[in-house]
Amino acid sequence: MTGSTTQAPGRTRGSLVRSKRVLPGFGLSLGISLLFISLVLLLPLTGLVAEASGMSWSQFWFVISDPRVVASYKVTLWTALAASLFNGVFGLLLAWCLVRYEFPGKRLIDAMVDLPFALPTAVAGITLATLLSRDGWYGQWLDTLGINLAYTPAGIVIAMAFTSLPFVVRTVQPVLEEMPPEDEEAAITLGASDGRVFRKVIFPTLWPALVTGVALSFTRSLGEFGAVIFIAGNTPYVSEVTSLMIFIRLQEYDYAAASAIAAMVLLVSLSLLFAITLWQGRYLRRLLGR
Amino acid sequence: MSIKIDRLNKYFGDFRALQDISLDIPEGRLTALLGPSGSGKTTLLRIIAGLESATQGRILFGDRDVSQVPVKDRNVGFVFQHYALFRNMTVADNIAFGLESMPARSRPPKAEIRKSVERLLEMIQLPHLAKRYPAQLSGGQKQRVALARALATRPDILLLDEPFGALDARVRKDLRRWLRSLHDEFHFTSVFVTHDQEEALELSDQVVVMSQGQIEQVDAPTRLYARPGSRFVFDFLGHVNVIAGTVDAEGRLRQGEAWVTLPDAPAPGEAQLYLRPHEVHLVSEPTGQACLPFIIEAVNLIGAEVRIELKPKGWACDDIWEVGISHAEFSRWQPERGDQCFVSPDIGHLFKGESTSPETLTWRP
Numbered sequence: 001m002t003g004s005t006t007q008a009p010g011r012t013r014g015s016l017v018r019s020k021r022v023l024p025g026f027g028l029s030l031g032i033s034l035l036f037i038s039l040v041l042l043l044p045l046t047g048l049v050a051e052a053s054g055m056s057w058s059q060f061w062f063v064i065s066d067p068r069v070v071a072s073y074k075v076t077l078w079t080a081l082a083a084s085l086f087n088g089v090f091g092l093l094l095a096w097c098l099v100r101y102e103f104p105g106k107r108l109i110d111a112m113v114d115l116p117f118a119l120p121t122a123v124a125g126i127t128l129a130t131l132l133s134r135d136g137w138y139g140q141w142l143d144t145l146g147i148n149l150a151y152t153p154a155g156i157v158i159a160m161a162f163t164s165l166p167f168v169v170r171t172v173q174p175v176l177e178e179m180p181p182e183d184e185e186a187a188i189t190l191g192a193s194d195g196r197v198f199r200k201v202i203f204p205t206l207w208p209a210l211v212t213g214v215a216l217s218f219t220r221s222l223g224e225f226g227a228v229i230f231i232a233g234n235t236p237y238v239s240e241v242t243s244l245m246i247f248i249r250l251q252e253y254d255y256a257a258a259s260a261i262a263a264m265v266l267l268v269s270l271s272l273l274f275a276i277t278l279w280q281g282r283y284l285r286r287l288l289g290r
Numbered sequence: 291m292s293i294k295i296d297r298l299n300k301y302f303g304d305f306r307a308l309q310d311i312s313l314d315i316p317e318g319r320l321t322a323l324l325g326p327s328g329s330g331k332t333t334l335l336r337i338i339a340g341l342e343s344a345t346q347g348r349i350l351f352g353d354r355d356v357s358q359v360p361v362k363d364r365n366v367g368f369v370f371q372h373y374a375l376f377r378n379m380t381v382a383d384n385i386a387f388g389l390e391s392m393p394a395r396s397r398p399p400k401a402e403i404r405k406s407v408e409r410l411l412e413m414i415q416l417p418h419l420a421k422r423y424p425a426q427l428s429g430g431q432k433q434r435v436a437l438a439r440a441l442a443t444r445p446d447i448l449l450l451d452e453p454f455g456a457l458d459a460r461v462r463k464d465l466r467r468w469l470r471s472l473h474d475e476f477h478f479t480s481v482f483v484t485h486d487q488e489e490a491l492e493l494s495d496q497v498v499v500m501s502q503g504q505i506e507q508v509d510a511p512t513r514l515y516a517r518p519g520s521r522f523v524f525d526f527l528g529h530v531n532v533i534a535g536t537v538d539a540e541g542r543l544r545q546g547e548a549w550v551t552l553p554d555a556p557a558p559g560e561a562q563l564y565l566r567p568h569e570v571h572l573v574s575e576p577t578g579q580a581c582l583p584f585i586i587e588a589v590n591l592i593g594a595e596v597r598i599e600l601k602p603k604g605w606a607c608d609d610i611w612e613v614g615i616s617h618a619e620f621s622r623w624q625p626e627r628g629d630q631c632f633v634s635p636d637i638g639h640l641f642k643g644e645s646t647s648p649e650t651l652t653w654r655p
Contacts, residue, residue, distance in 0.1 A: 182374035
C-alpha cells in the first residue's frame with residue numbers, strides 16, 4: 001500500500017505496471033484512498049451485515065415483513081419516486097436556466113442550489129413543517145383551499161424533493177455547459193423546429209446525466225430521515241418512512257431488527273446505483289465510441 | 291441561387307467585425323472566403339446562414355430579401371469545421387434528419403426518405419456505414435456524412451465553415467477533390483471559409499480575400515495570384531520578396547549596396563518592390579538592370595522546384611527571400627549554403643509611397 005513510483009526513470013527493477021507509469025505516486029495515493037474507503041464506507045456496511053446475520057432467516061423475514069414495516073416501504077418508495085421525478089423536471093429546468101440564460105442574480109441562485117446540501121436536514125424539516133402547518137405562511141392559504149400538506153405523505157414528498165434537488169441540477173449542469181452549440185445550429189439549419197431540436201438533439205445528450213441525477217435523488221430520498229420526520233406526521237401505516245422504522249427499532253434496543261431493515265434499504269440503493277452505472281456505461285459508449 | 295450582400299455591418303459591442311461589406315456571389319459557383327483568423331470571414335458566413343444577425347445591411351438570395359428570415363426557413367445547408375454530427379443517431383438517421391424535420395405537409399413519405407438517404411450514402415461512398423454511430427467514423431468520413439446531411443434537403447445554398455480544417459493533410463486533399471467533382475456535377479451555389487490559400491485557390495471559382503472585417507479583393511484564383519490588388523493580398527497569398535528603398539533621379543530603386551533599375555523611370559521617392567519567387571532568377575554576377583547581392587541561407591530540394599532561401603548582403607529586408615529554380619538548373623549550378631549570388635527580376639510589382647495598389651513592371655532580358 002505504500003509502494004512508490006518516484007524512482008529514477010533509469011531504474012528498470014520493479015513490476016511491469018510500475019515501470020509503465022509516468023505520473024508518480026500511484027501506489028501511495030491509491031493505497032490511502034482504498035484504506036479510507038474501507039474505514040469509512042466498507043467497514044460500517046460490513047458491521048451492518050454482521051449485526052443482521054446474527055439472526056436466523058425466519059427471524060430476519062419476520063422483521064422485514066412486519067406489516068407496519070412493509071407499509072413504510074410502500075410510503076418511502078412512492079414518495080421518493082414522486083420527489084425524484086419532480087426533481088427530474090424542475091432540476092432540469094433550473095439547470096437549463098442557469099446555463100443558457102444571463103440574468104441578474106444568476107450567481108446567487110447558482111449558489112443557493114447547494115443549500116440543501118449545506119443545511120442540516122433537521123433544520124430543513126422544521127422549516128418546512130412550520131411553513132406548511134395549518135397556521136404557517138403557506139399552510140394557512142392552502143388550508144382555505146382545503147389542502148393540507150404538513151403531516152401527510154405529500155409533506156414527505158416536499159421534504160425529500162427539497163433535500164435531493166442538487167443531485168439533479170449538479171449532474172445535468174456540466175453536461176449542458178459542455179454541449180457544443182454547433183449541434184443545435186446544425187439542427188436549426190436543417191429546418192428543425194425548437195421543440196424538435198430539444199427532443200432529438202439536446203435531450204438525448206442530457207439523458208444519461210438526467211437519469212443519473214434522478215437516481216441519485218431517489219436513493220438519497222429513500223434514506224432521508226431528518227427532513228422527513230418533522231413534516232411526515234409519522235402515522236403508522238400512513239406516513240411512516242423506512243428510516244423512521246429503523247430509528248424506532250433502535251429505540252427499542254432491537255439492534256438486529258434495525259440492521260435487518262437498514263440492510264433492505266442498502267440493498268435497494270446499491271442495486272439501483274449499480275444498474276444505473278451499467279446502463280450509463282453502455283449508453284455513453286455508443287455516444288463517445290469508447 | 292445567387293447571393294447579394296448589400297452594405298453589411300456587424301458590431302460585437304464596440305468591435306466592428308464587418309465593415310460595409312458588399313459582395314455578389316454568383317449562382318452555381320464555388321466561392322471562397324479567404325483571410326487570416328479574425329478577418330470576419332466566419333462571421334460573414336454565419337450571417338449569410340442566419341446563425342448570426344447583421345447590425346446593418348441586407349442579404350438577398352436571388353431577389354428575395356432574407357435579412358429577417360430565420361435560419362430554418364432560409365433553406366441553406368451548413369457544414370461545420372468539427373462536423374457537428376448528432377452523436378446519438380446513426381449515420382443514416384443523421385442524413386435523414388433534415389428531411390424528417392420538414393413540416394408534415396411537405397415531408398416526403400418514409401419510404402422516399404429512406405431512398406434519398408441511400409442515394410446520398412452512395413454519393414458519399416459510405417453505404418456500408420449506414421448503421422454506425424458518428425463516434426465510430428474517421429474525421430474524413432464524418433465530414434462526408436455532414437455534407438450528405440446538409441445536401442439532403444436540396445438547399446439553395448451550401449455554406450461550409452473551414453470544412454477541411456480539422457482533417458490531416460492527405461484526407462484534406464482527397465476530400466477537396468471530391469467536393470470539387472461533386473460541385474461540378476450538381477452545381478449548387480456554395481460559399482466556403484478557409485484560411486488556407488492553397489485550398490481557396492485550388493477549389494474555388496471566385497476568391498474573396500478578407501482582412502480586418504473588410505474585403506481586400508474579389509477575383510478568380512488565377513487573376514488573384516497574378517495581379518494582387520494590395521500589399522495585404524501579396525503578403526497573404528504565397529511568398530513574396532520585398533525590397534524597400536528610395537527611387538533616385540535616374541529611376542533606380544536603391545537601398546545600401548542593392549539597386550534595381552525600374553523600367554519607365556517612375557518619379558523619385560520612397561517605394562517598395564514586391565517580387566514573386568518564380569518571377570525572378572538567380573545569376574552569379576550583377577546584371578545591368580539589377581544588383582541584388584545575397585548569401586544562400588538554405589537549399590530545400592523537396593518538391594517540384596528547388597527552393598533557395600537568401601539572406602541580403604550589404605542591405606536589409608524584414609523577411610528572408612525565397613527563389614525557386616528547376617532541378618535541372620540546380621544540378622548544373624550546384625549552389626551551396628554560404629555561396630554568394632545575385633537576383634535578377636523578370637516581373638515586379640511596385641508600391642509607391644503610401645499607395646495601396648501596385649504597378650506591374652516587366653524587365654526585358
